[in-house]
Amino acid sequence: MQTNDAKRVEIIIEAPLEGRLLDTISQAGVTGFTVLPVLGGSGRSGRWSREGQVSAAGGMVAVVCIVRPERVDRLLEAAFAVVERHIGVVSVTDCQVVRAERF
Amino acid sequence: MQTNDAKRVEIIIEAPLEGRLLDTISQAGVTGFTVLPVLGGSGRSGRWSREGQVSAAGGMVAVVCIVRPERVDRLLEAAFAVVERHIGVVSVTDCQVVRAERF
Amino acid sequence: MQTNDAKRVEIIIEAPLEGRLLDTISQAGVTGFTVLPVLGGSGRSGRWSREGQVSAAGGMVAVVCIVRPERVDRLLEAAFAVVERHIGVVSVTDCQVVRAERF
Amino acid sequence: MDTIFSVMAQNLVSPIVLSFALGLLAAMARSSLSVPEAAAKALSIYLLFAIGFKGGASVAAHGFDGSLGAALVSGVALSLAIPFIAFGLLRAMTRLSAVDAAAVAGHYGSISIVTFVSATAILATRGVEYEGYMVAVAAAMEAPAIIAALWLAARAGAGARMDRELWREVLLNGSIVLLIGAFLIGALTGERGLKEIESFIVSPFKGVLCLFLLDMGLVAGRGLRQARSVLSAGAFAFAVLMPLAGAALALPVAILLGLSTGGVALLMVLSASASYIAVPAAMRVALPEANPSIYLTLSLGVTFPFNLALGIPIYVALAEFLGGA
Amino acid sequence: MDTIFSVMAQNLVSPIVLSFALGLLAAMARSSLSVPEAAAKALSIYLLFAIGFKGGASVAAHGFDGSLGAALVSGVALSLAIPFIAFGLLRAMTRLSAVDAAAVAGHYGSISIVTFVSATAILATRGVEYEGYMVAVAAAMEAPAIIAALWLAARAGAGARMDRELWREVLLNGSIVLLIGAFLIGALTGERGLKEIESFIVSPFKGVLCLFLLDMGLVAGRGLRQARSVLSAGAFAFAVLMPLAGAALALPVAILLGLSTGGVALLMVLSASASYIAVPAAMRVALPEANPSIYLTLSLGVTFPFNLALGIPIYVALAEFLGGA
Amino acid sequence: MDTIFSVMAQNLVSPIVLSFALGLLAAMARSSLSVPEAAAKALSIYLLFAIGFKGGASVAAHGFDGSLGAALVSGVALSLAIPFIAFGLLRAMTRLSAVDAAAVAGHYGSISIVTFVSATAILATRGVEYEGYMVAVAAAMEAPAIIAALWLAARAGAGARMDRELWREVLLNGSIVLLIGAFLIGALTGERGLKEIESFIVSPFKGVLCLFLLDMGLVAGRGLRQARSVLSAGAFAFAVLMPLAGAALALPVAILLGLSTGGVALLMVLSASASYIAVPAAMRVALPEANPSIYLTLSLGVTFPFNLALGIPIYVALAEFLGGA
Numbered sequence A, B, C: 001m002q003t004n005d006a007k008r009v010e011i012i013i014e015a016p017l018e019g020r021l022l023d024t025i026s027q028a029g030v031t032g033f034t035v036l037p038v039l040g041g042s043g044r045s046g047r048w049s050r051e052g053q054v055s056a057a058g059g060m061v062a063v064v065c066i067v068r069p070e071r072v073d074r075l076l077e078a079a080f081a082v083v084e085r086h087i088g089v090v091s092v093t094d095c096q097v098v099r100a101e102r103f
Numbered sequence D, E, F: 001m002d003t004i005f006s007v008m009a010q011n012l013v014s015p016i017v018l019s020f021a022l023g024l025l026a027a028m029a030r031s032s033l034s035v036p037e038a039a040a041k042a043l044s045i046y047l048l049f050a051i052g053f054k055g056g057a058s059v060a061a062h063g064f065d066g067s068l069g070a071a072l073v074s075g076v077a078l079s080l081a082i083p084f085i086a087f088g089l090l091r092a093m094t095r096l097s098a099v100d101a102a103a104v105a106g107h108y109g110s111i112s113i114v115t116f117v118s119a120t121a122i123l124a125t126r127g128v129e130y131e132g133y134m135v136a137v138a139a140a141m142e143a144p145a146i147i148a149a150l151w152l153a154a155r156a157g158a159g160a161r162m163d164r165e166l167w168r169e170v171l172l173n174g175s176i177v178l179l180i181g182a183f184l185i186g187a188l189t190g191e192r193g194l195k196e197i198e199s200f201i202v203s204p205f206k207g208v209l210c211l212f213l214l215d216m217g218l219v220a221g222r223g224l225r226q227a228r229s230v231l232s233a234g235a236f237a238f239a240v241l242m243p244l245a246g247a248a249l250a251l252p253v254a255i256l257l258g259l260s261t262g263g264v265a266l267l268m269v270l271s272a273s274a275s276y277i278a279v280p281a282a283m284r285v286a287l288p289e290a291n292p293s294i295y296l297t298l299s300l301g302v303t304f305p306f307n308l309a310l311g312i313p314i315y316v317a318l319a320e321f322l323g324g325a
Ligand SMILES: Nc1ncnc2c1ncn2[C@@H]1O[C@H](COP(=O)(O)O)[C@@H](O)[C@H]1O
Pocket: A012, A040, A041, A042, A043, A044, A045, A046, A047, A048, A060, A087, A088, A089, C031, C032, C033, C034, C035, C064, C065, C066, C067, C103
């Protein structure tokens, strides 16, 4: 099956920043993304879990964007403007997509 | 640790099609997959969120299949039969697995 | 944007083993990870779904760890001590990260 | 006429309508207020179970008065017929493509169970009785409209697919199964069964409905905010006119069926309401070319609030007026 | 004998049993009806809290009559003994491997709290009293069976691991902690505490139980549909015979303990029921070689509905018969 | 003095406080007991809706006695002033950085609505009346403290950002919107509205509160277990002293306002309580350099249980003593 190169960018970020991040990357022209829930995790600030939490403060979300290789830099820069002072974890993976015209 | 090449296929698809997709790829011989929930996203048809939704119509799921490289084409073709007219986003990434005999 | 090589390790494991896995990899020095919920799946032991389940026995979680390449072996060995007799699916993908000093 | 305004005034300051308004305004203002998906589903399971059970128990208490069969057939006929009217209006009033128009039309032939539930709550407040089996009529009206819509789409050249699998999905849709199942449980266990679980399904009912409508308001408001661009003034006008047309079609049918005052009001409500659970899911599978923002926004964002605030009081007042109540 | 049939008949048309049946049928027919995981967990938290609290409050009201200690010890003994009977029967009736048989046996030694709760609902309907501390006996019977099962598995050569961590997990399992915790809160706050939260934990109790059983039916039906292939006729027969054997073993013990009619029925129910929360989780950790489809399907898909529909009425009728009630 | 001890004793064996204790102990012991996130959010929506609605309905029944405006202004002033006291105490008692101290201080100026709700439950048990509009005062006190905290942080050199977007987020925070919205619905629909949904928002209220406090206990316990290392003895001492200081500041204000006995107690409770919903979320956005473990643990893990077990009885007893009740 015919596939094309693309990049899969995964951003794990504090839930209260989700809206800002999505607005910023949308403005940077990245209008395709998917948000996944996160149950818990661990990092330099210790372990945490969403269980029983009411406030958004104690949670994170994972945002997955699949973009053409040439657009990844614009996305990363836009994302970074939001993530910079925060704890967001950003990773980029090479991938193949079908229907490349969509990305 | 001994690892082997494999492919990680990620399919993001409308929730009402989940059953059809899983049945189709199972029939194509892919019996290992994991379904992750999706909170929201954005695409050509605009932004959406699962919050407070009752109907499956407004949601998506992410299906992750790890398969041997030689089986990826059969999987993609089977998936495509379902996804074709729909909005599913399909990406394929190279990965390494331990216990390759399982895939 | 300046990026560095890293590895994205994804471990899909039975929910009742989550605590053990996280404790073990933490002890092996991997203190950065994120836990994602899983809705259902299929494998050698058949299809399953979390819907309506009360017991943790019928569920799985996905643990994502982003680590420097040189630490991936220690992580895999630690994870394997827990996963070995179990059904955990472990995959490793090359990725790029920004702010490499964090990993 | 007086009745209409008094019913409306009473309705507009009810906790139910105000809870919906709160949700709508909060979402419009982009408040972070939200009801978790699992909680919204749990509330809807409660409402379907309670309304189905009470309908069944009421049938067990009063017996069928013979008109159930005729009412079911009429409901199915209304559900099949209304999409054609809706399609015609849409083609006349908007520039929606034939496929989009067919998808929207299907929603208006089918029914919205929360609209039905809200109407029963208002009837209860006003002390108006209705046939317990109207719950079964509601269930019967969910699916037929889908056939009509797919036929309209196919005629317009869209390769709508209605395979056996989709049939099964539509007919065994969770909300239909729960509604009918609870109705049967209520009918089988009757008064005794109702007494056992009354303090769960009767007393807190209206309060639960408030929270559910708060959630509906939030979802509708978010939809309106995000879909404003795709909707024309004509489409909005359709979404207000169509429920009145549906109710007008149902009124003579309900009178011919010899329904009680409450029954007449409820058949109008069912015909006036537009689906937002079963039909959207079916359309996403069978008619993926249709834009979901359009049909979801018209159904949930315009017609539902219209019925809640103005439609139901009009239908109830008309039924009371004609029933000499 | 008459009593058995009348209790059964009354039981079969109760909203509780019919809700379970609805879920079972819906799942078998592959309806999309489902209860979100979070809602199911919330319902189970409510039920555990309510049943624990009421047990404690009842102990506070009536005082211990001295037999609590003996009842707890007997419960633990039953939980330890039953797996051996179950293992023997399984090896005789099925071709399950020793490891699978040991895992299944552990489930039958432990208890199902929903079966217990459903039985108390039936006792309440029939006006039969029981010792409040039976809740504590239920909690005490959850874990011992796991030891027996792991011992059986170890004898069969499986490297079952029962480390300290697993002990902690089993004994501090959420459902045990909540049940005992609520029991203690009820015992400490007594009648006054009960009065404060009565309209939350007493009046709506049966209705909530209906929704929970609807969910249990859905999960059981889905399990049965997916696991049909792995189960032999012998295994099915075991899952119907074993609860009767467990109840038969408990009956003389309960009589020796001098329990009330309701208490006798509940000790039979506990012994007859099979775990589907605490034990499966422990088995996945300690005995990963055992196939979860087998133990989950037998426990939740066969034994639970059997007890709900036929078992509990039999145990209650027997207890009433012997108690001269 | 007698009153204090009797209120405390009564309070300590209430199902509410014991449910919190159960959650706390279970989490400390690493039990697997947990309430799903969606269920916890649903419980909090219920509590906010119920307390807001009842406040509004009470205002509709008794009318404003003119002091609402003064009470709102006083609440805002307290919320702005308390962070300065807290900041001073923190710098004196702990070695927290200025940024961490500012973030913590913001939490103590704002309020905890569950603490407020628990206090109203205790007042209800004791039959003490309070102004319905205290709910509005609670809402008004949520946000001002954030400004004070960010000003303190900016003075300390942290680039705290308080842009328009953050303002919107804080003021339209879900819990504020729901509380005020429900208050307005209650005020508009009045006694009639309350009667319609009374058996949902009044009778089961305390029981729901128990489950919510169970969850709060679990979250607090987990937080304490994981954050023990980051907290010094000085910080713990602060988290016990600060609520007393806040209450002491509120007492003369409440008396000057001429509030009823219950109103005096509630203004002390609001001032004594520390936010754990609105402020933490704002701080994560505006002050990411501050360590969330510190402010969450102090607020939810120390001050909340202190207020629940000891603080509220002290404030209530003082208010009753001074009110001559
Ligand atoms: N290396 C990593 N891999 C995956 N997730 C991570 C990693 N580091 C941090 N995270 C996630 O980001 C959150 C905050 O990280 P930190 O700011 O380091 O405490 C953690 O709780 C994890 O959920």
